[in-house]
Amino acid sequence: MAPTTSTSCIGKAVSELETPSFLVDLEKVTKNCQAMKDSCKGLELAFRPCTNTHRTLEASKLQTVEKEKGIMCRSLHEVEHLASNGFDDILYGFPLLKAHMPRISKLAEKLTSLHLTVDNCDAVCALKDTAPPSGKTWSVLLMVDCGAKREGVWWEAEDGVKLAQAMKDCEHITFKGVYAFCGNSYEGTEADLEKTRDEAIERLLKFVERLTAIDVKCTTIGLGGTPVCKTSGPNMKKLTELHSGNYIFNDLQQCTLGTKRDDIACTIATRVVGHYPHRKQMLVDCGENGLSTSGNHGSNNKEMGYALVKEEPNFRVSAVYQDLGVVEAVSGDMDFSKYPIGSVIQLLPWHSCGTSLLYNKYHVIGKDGKVAEEWSPISTC
Numbered sequence: 001m002a003p004t005t006s007t008s009c010i011g012k013a014v015s016e017l018e019t020p021s022f023l024v025d026l027e028k029v030t031k032n033c034q035a036m037k038d039s040c041k042g043l044e045l046a047f048r049p050c051t052n053t054h055r056t057l058e059a060s061k062l063q064t065v066e067k068e069k070g071i072m073c074r075s076l077h078e079v080e081h082l083a084s085n086g087f088d089d090i091l092y093g094f095p096l097l098k099a100h101m102p103r104i105s106k107l108a109e110k111l112t113s114l115h116l117t118v119d120n121c122d123a124v125c126a127l128k129d130t131a132p133p134s135g136k137t138w139s140v141l142l143m144v145d146c147g148a149k150r151e152g153v154w155w156e157a158e159d160g161v162k163l164a165q166a167m168k169d170c171e172h173i174t175f176k177g178v179y180a181f182c183g184n185s186y187e188g189t190e191a192d193l194e195k196t197r198d199e200a201i202e203r204l205l206k207f208v209e210r211l212t213a214i215d216v217k218c219t220t221i222g223l224g225g226t227p228v229c230k231t232s233g234p235n236m237k238k239l240t241e242l243h244s245g246n247y248i249f250n251d252l253q254q255c256t257l258g259t260k261r262d263d264i265a266c267t268i269a270t271r272v273v274g275h276y277p278h279r280k281q282m283l284v285d286c287g288e289n290g291l292s293t294s295g296n297h298g299s300n301n302k303e304m305g306y307a308l309v310k311e312e313p314n315f316r317v318s319a320v321y322q323d324l325g326v327v328e329a330v331s332g333d334m335d336f337s338k339y340p341i342g343s344v345i346q347l348l349p350w351h352s353c354g355t356s357l358l359y360n361k362y363h364v365i366g367k368d369g370k371v372a373e374e375w376s377p378i379s380t381c
């Protein structure tokens, strides 16, 4: 975990901050949020943004279409935090565990609308065995795996249909419908996106048809994941809602799927700590302490590594130690005189969700290049 500065940094320039530091460009974040809202509106689909990339109250407010309504969280800590701060319609989009029922019951009492997701019989039994707060029912979505190979009942299997039927038959459960996270969209390239999306939608709709055939209705048919939510196609009209989270910050991985590098709204400020001309490298004070190493892209992705230097995209972070990052040129030489020891540079991360997780404060940069706000993300554990 990167160091926390307990004193306020509002008004400071980036060069004055402790490093590594997670920076958010307020203008870009606001623009990214509006673009996703506009695109869902254009598709005539409801939009339930996901807080997984930032886990803050401030960004949740920027993301939501209707003031403090219609949001999705991946951890109960986040649901509890948002519920205590005015949010009133929250989807807890993580496989429900029986052990969490006491916390879920408290949330259901507090919120006008709490929605849950399940993909197995233990979770459905936990809901059947627990009475919801008086006058309410458990509102539930069934997660369907349409190719992402993560949570969800496999779209072709029989168990999902049985679970949906069991929920429909339970008086205190309102079966809302289905939701598929299109995580496999991250595996391909931009050229594969439409095919991946359409295959997921087709599978999801086939599953819905099987439910319709036994009179189990789906009022919600949702698809998630930033890469597919940024596309548009006629098949999408058959859905009812989209869920995405990463688009708020974006990252280099998203750029390999069509996002413009200029739309990356977060950077890591880091200090140059050494020059090593004999091996054409410099070291910065940001290693695993400040950059996600998820997917080991430093070694897998030669062009971008773990991060690119914002000011000089020909420089990448090619390797990370616990507290140091190795910066080298993708091609050609390095002009060390431009990056004196002690100077601050900014990194564009390969993976913004995993990177933001390492910080307990974000410095939000305004138009004047100075810290305008400080956001404190909720810990996920």
Ligand SMILES: Cc1ncc(COP(=O)(O)O)c(C=O)c1O
Residues within 6 Å of the ligand: 050, 052, 053, 074, 093, 181, 224, 225, 226, 227, 243, 244, 245, 246, 247
């Ligand atoms: C179930 C689910 N839906 C939606 C999202 C948001 O996806 P993305 O970060 O690609 O926008 C996530 C992210 O982890 C997720 O797990």
